[in-house]
Structures are given as C-alpha cells and as structure tokens.
Amino acid sequence: MKKPVLVLLCMSLWSHHANAGPSTELKVRGVIKPAACALTFANGGTVDVGVISKHLLNAERRTLLHDEKVNFTIACDAPTRVSLDLTDHRSGTAAAKASAKPPSFLFGLGQVDGKNVGAYTLSFDEPPLADQKTMRLVTADNQVDWMRSHSFLLPNRRHSWTIHDNNNTPTAFSSMTGVIVLAPAIAPAKDLPTMDEIALDGLASFELNYP
Numbered sequence: 001m002k003k004p005v006l007v008l009l010c011m012s013l014w015s016h017h018a019n020a021g022p023s024t025e026l027k028v029r030g031v032i033k034p035a036a037c038a039l040t041f042a043n044g045g046t047v048d049v050g051v052i053s054k055h056l057l058n059a060e061r062r063t064l065l066h067d068e069k070v071n072f073t074i075a076c077d078a079p080t081r082v083s084l085d086l087t088d089h090r091s092g093t094a095a096a097k098a099s100a101k102p103p104s105f106l107f108g109l110g111q112v113d114g115k116n117v118g119a120y121t122l123s124f125d126e127p128p129l130a131d132q133k134t135m136r137l138v139t140a141d142n143q144v145d146w147m148r149s150h151s152f153l154l155p156n157r158r159h160s161w162t163i164h165d166n167n168n169t170p171t172a173f174s175s176m177t178g179v180i181v182l183a184p185a186i187a188p189a190k191d192l193p194t195m196d197e198i199a200l201d202g203l204a205s206f207e208l209n210y211p
Contacts, residue, residue, distance in 0.1 A: 035078035039208050042071040047182055049200065057189040062098045062118075068182040074208070079131075079172040081160070083140075083211045086122075088155035089203040094119035095187035105152055109184065110201030113193035120184040120202060122153040128161065128178025135161035135176065138168045140211075146170065153180070155204065160211060170211055 047068045057063045074082060088094075093108030095116035109118040127134045139149040140158045146168040153159055160170035184200070192198060 035076050035080040037074055037076035037080055037082050037208055037210075039072065039074050039084075039206060045070075049184055052186070054189070054196075054198075057186055057192075059189045061188055062095075063186040063189075065184045065186065068184070070180045070182055072178055072180060074130075074173075074176040076174050079174050081170045081172045081211055083158050083160040083170060083209045084153070085158050085207040085209060086153055086155050087205045087207070089205060090201065091155065093117070095191070097191065098185040098187045101152075105154060107155055107202060107204050109186075110199065112198050113195065115191060115193050116187060117192065117198055117200060118184060118186040120182055122204075123181050123183070124151045124153075124178065125181050126179065128176050130161060130163075130171070130173035130176040133163050133173075135163060135171065135173075136165075138162050138170065158209070158211075 047070060049065055049068065052065065076082070088107045090108035090110050093111045093116045094103065094106035095109070095118050096103055096106075098109075098116075098119040099106055099121065101121055105121050106119040107122065108116065109120060111117065124137065127136060129135065137149045137151060137153075138146045138160050139154070140146045140160070146160065146162075148168060149159065161173075161176070162168060163171045184202075186192075
C-alpha cells in the first residue's frame with residue numbers, strides 16, 4: 001500500500017510544476033521630448049522709456065526716442081535647433097508715420113482715444129553668439145522654407161539662426177546670448193490725442209519653438 005501512495009505524491013508534484021502560475025507584468029513607460037530650452041530677458045522683459053515731455057515732440061514729423069538695448073539669453077540642456085515666433089499684442093496700433101520702415105516691420109504702442117500713439121522696431125546691431133560662434137538670422141513662413149533675413153525681427157513671423165553662409169538651415173546650439181535693439185518713435189504731435197497725459201503701451205510675446 002505504500003507504493004501507490006508514493007506514486008500519487010510524485011504525480012501531484014509534477015502537476016503542480018506543469019501548470020502555469022500567476023503572471024506579473026513589467027511595464028515600460030517614458031516620453032521622448034526635445035531638449036528643454038528657456039528664453040530670458042534682462043529686467044524681466046520690461047522696457048521703460050521714461051517720461052517724454054510733450055512740448056519736445058515734433059508737430060509734423062515723427063519723434064525718435066532713444067534706442068533701448070535688451071539683453072537676452074537662450075539656454076538649452078543639450079544642443080537644440082530653436083526658433084522664435086513673435087506676436088504683437090498691440091497689432092493694428094502701430095502708427096505708420098512713426099517710422100520710415102514698412103508697416104510689416106512695426107510693433108504697436110497702443111491706442112489712446114482711438115489714435116495710434118507710435119511704433120517700435122526690434123533688430124540686432126550685432127549678430128548674437130551661440131556657443132561662442134556668430135549666428136546669422138534666418139526667417140520662414142513655415143518650418144521648412146528658411147531664407148536669409150535682414151537684422152530685424154518681425155511680428156507674426158518665425159525666426160531662427162544659422163552659422164552657415166550658404167545654407168539657411170537653423171543650427172543647433174546649447175547657449176545663445178545677444179542684444180535686441182528696441183527703437184521706439186512717436187507719431188507727429190498733430191496726430192496725437194489732445195489729452196495731457198498719453199501712455200505708451202507696447203506688448204509683444206516671443207514663443208520658443210523647436211523647428
């Protein structure tokens with residue numbers, strides 16, 4: 001009687017190992033993202049042109065104010081191709097008579113009593129440096145057809161930079177430093193509102209993208 005018992009025990013053990021046990025999942029998750037970049041302006045991105053005496057304004061022609069220089073930095077955690085989309089949040093308020101540049105170059109300084117107060121342009125006196133290399137500005141209506149650009153940043157336009165002379169493809173970099181020149185001007189005094197105090201109210205945003 002002992003032998004059958006031993007046989008049954010062996011069969012029971014074999015059956016236990018042959019059947020699949022409970023399973024446990026190993027999940028793999030992650031996200032592939034471009035390198036992170038950050039754009040910063042000196043003084044928090046605020047430019048204060050101060051108080052302008054109204055009696056110093058030219059009655060018939062525009063009055064040019066002092067250029068304001070705005071230092072900026074773009075820092076990335078790895079070499080990355082970046083671009084900037086500029087939006088003028090005072091679009092439609094750029095006074096055409098405040099600048100010799102075409103309207104497409106101008107950012108608005110707001111409206112007072114339904115009248116455009118002035119305009120400003122944004123440009124580079126010197127090309128910015130990226131990873132200690134001189135960069136050239138390029139521009140595009142989309143993310144593909146990059147073309148050579150002048151030194152001005154335009155509203156509602158995409159901008160980037162390249163180190164190449166004969167190739168407009170944007171160049172990847174880790175760090176960029178440069179100076180944007182903000183050139184404000186006031187419309188002829190005869191076109192301004194008659195109130196004593198007129199506020200300048202420009203606002204533009206720079207959206208960082210990865211072309």
